[in-house]
Amino acid sequence: MFLIPRTRSPYPTEFREHIIALARSGRSVESLAREFEPCAATIHLWFKEAQQDSGERDDGVTSAEREELKRLRRENKVLRQERDILSKAAAWFAQGEIPSSRSSGS
Structure with missing residues (x-):
């Protein structure tokens, strides 16, 4: 942004x-x-x-209410981002893929 x-x-x-x-x-x-x-x-x-x-x-709204609303919106944004990260991580782990070092020999 x-x-x-x-x-x-x-x-x-x-x-x-x-x-x-x-x-x-x-x-x-x-x-x-x-x-x-x-x-x-x-x-x-x-x-x-x-x-x-x-x-x-x-x-x-009063100034205090406006400030609280701004603070809550910022907090809500952070919580959404954290939820999205955790959701993606959970989906990744649910697939059963565990990262390992891959050898170049086939």
Whole structure:
């Protein structure tokens, strides 16, 4: 799998929290987007995530749930790979073939 590197690092948590606090105080997302670098869609996403994390919204997963889901998906992938390897090894041993040194004489 080829991963495309990020062009820049994500915004620091403190910056996000500052933008969210400004939005909560009544500033419009569009004015924040003009004044600061993130686009309005990004700020809307941050605000929605903050509301979900604080329990103000229940129409999505919290950050903790999202992290747990990512961790479980990674773990599930590893377990599938291990299962596939064990399945292939079991099938190979079930055939009764035991590796031995073969002599070149016939």
